[in-house]
Amino acid sequence: MKTIRDVAAAAKVSTATVSRVLNKSGKVNPVLEKRVLLAAEKLHYRVNLTGRNLRTKSTQILALIVPDVENPFFTAVCRGVEDVANRAGYSVMLCNSDEDPVKEADYISMLTSHNVSGVIISPTSSKLTDVSSLVRRGIRVVALDRKLPLKTDYVRVDNRTAAALATQHLISSGATRVACINGDRSKSTAKERLAGYLDALKEAGLVADPKLQFFVDFKEEGGFEATLEILKMKDRPDAIFVTNNQMMTGVFHALREHNVAMPEQISLVGFDDLPWVDIVTPTVTTVRQPTYEMGMAATYKLLSRFNGDNSEPQEIVFEPELVLRNSSVKLKAAKLSQKLKVSQIQA
Amino acid sequence: MKTIRDVAAAAKVSTATVSRVLNKSGKVNPVLEKRVLLAAEKLHYRVNLTGRNLRTKSTQILALIVPDVENPFFTAVCRGVEDVANRAGYSVMLCNSDEDPVKEADYISMLTSHNVSGVIISPTSSKLTDVSSLVRRGIRVVALDRKLPLKTDYVRVDNRTAAALATQHLISSGATRVACINGDRSKSTAKERLAGYLDALKEAGLVADPKLQFFVDFKEEGGFEATLEILKMKDRPDAIFVTNNQMMTGVFHALREHNVAMPEQISLVGFDDLPWVDIVTPTVTTVRQPTYEMGMAATYKLLSRFNGDNSEPQEIVFEPELVLRNSSVKLKAAKLSQKLKVSQIQA
DNA sequence: TTGTAAGCGTTATCAA
């Protein structure tokens, strides 16, 4: 492996000059410059980033820790992060915690030791995930989607409004018993979406029935199992609000498998789009988040922190959008969503 | 930020002893050991991996470069890579080249300079993608899914057999004009799948019609557009073989939008599963690859290279599996697939 | 403008 010394020797200059040429820092005699460039080329020289990082204490790497790399929500976020990061000269390291606090802690530890420039994280737990080692090292952290226990910059959608929007839509379409299939409450998103669901019930004068609230993991399996339970109930709900996309796949699967007609027997509203919501029968009504933009926003925030922005931790809240499709009754809903948009989004 | 010197000072020992304790290398007096551990704890000491890497010339990082992080095929691969890598003490850095040769080159350059331990890559081009900078530095490279121009270890599915399997199934179900919607031929997978498709036509005594072969990008949009063209043809095909999952979404979308009955009017077979193939109407017949296992295999190969395995570059080929569902005619197909399994998989 | 040399944090050699 060739080092800067090899290039210096070949070009008959000092390492300092090589560094200056290669980094375009400081003035260099064009003749020497040419010699350096030629030598570097000939020797296939590549800077050793480990050496540079040790010296400059900066890695130009952003890390993105997501709880489920197979969830399109997070890969869309990733695209947003990458696009902004790359343009600013940063590489993105994507880490998959797999909803496993141990794996997550390992990644946080590794990234701390690795001295990455910044971290965007959607934590496995809004109560327990510990990013203090990063913060202590001065590594900037931005929470995305889910809150962190520590007060940090935080990019999210207005989950409460989103859930209320979905639930109100179901109620105004005629549903009287709306089930909510939710993730476990250690995630802030699950808590907020539950709150929005309850808001809507209350506003409609409906009693919240704990038997209609399911707290499973945010995975397909969880949605499937919860739906099977729902189908077994004697006082069966006439609508389901499912609070994440992976669970939605399970719910839809279970409903189709049991030939439950949507929306006639059960209306369905999901959270986050998936490539298939438009091609199944019936198409599925969802609450949509601007995922790509959220990834971009988190990255911009990180970059501004690098540039010395030391203002208070900021919460950046995006507005959700209810996309009406055929798994829920459309007509009344359209009117409602108009009303809601005006009242809530302007709030 | 605390360094090993701070710990040494606090524990009143040398940095060498601190290093020995923390890395469990060499014998240390238990009394000193306790002092070191305590000091490290108290000071919140974390090893600086940049320093360590510079010294040891090993990063314990594997990189996985994929052309589309939003494709479930690659995220499933990623899971396989991660699981093996983490168990062996490596972290995984996932890089998204986005089918963009420039982005890909940037990542390769960055990873070269960063001295990662090994790279698994599914290249944007089997002709042009240049990993020589990695190889020159002694960084091991394993190709996955798609071949590299350079001869390296290579993990793939038997694409040719897979495509033949799919096409033969369509033909034996009664199709006489089978269209093939394919990726562009700069990817080895596209070339091999085309070959398998042609094999099957030939074997059945059918003439290959170039008008039935579409070469678009491996994305949803490409599948959608190609299908629209197909639907406009006066001598319309009675079957479609689409060679990747993202394109399959587009194909299915277009067929549903135009109310084409499957399999009555057009039979459909796709490549790679997606979460929705089981829940749409009709369910979609696909050729399945063992994605997770392929990720694991690539990583095992990398690890064995680290351990001094210097044998010839190896090609690891997995067998595909035809999963019959309702978008193609089932009965005859079942018999055929039996026959094929016996004859081809044992080959 | 160019070169010398220190130092980033770590590990590992060698001497004690």
Place this chain on the structure above:
DNA sequence: TTGATAACGCTTACAA
């Protein structure tokens, strides 16, 4: 068993 010290490859005062 422990410690002093060199070295990894790079950037950057500072000196020339």
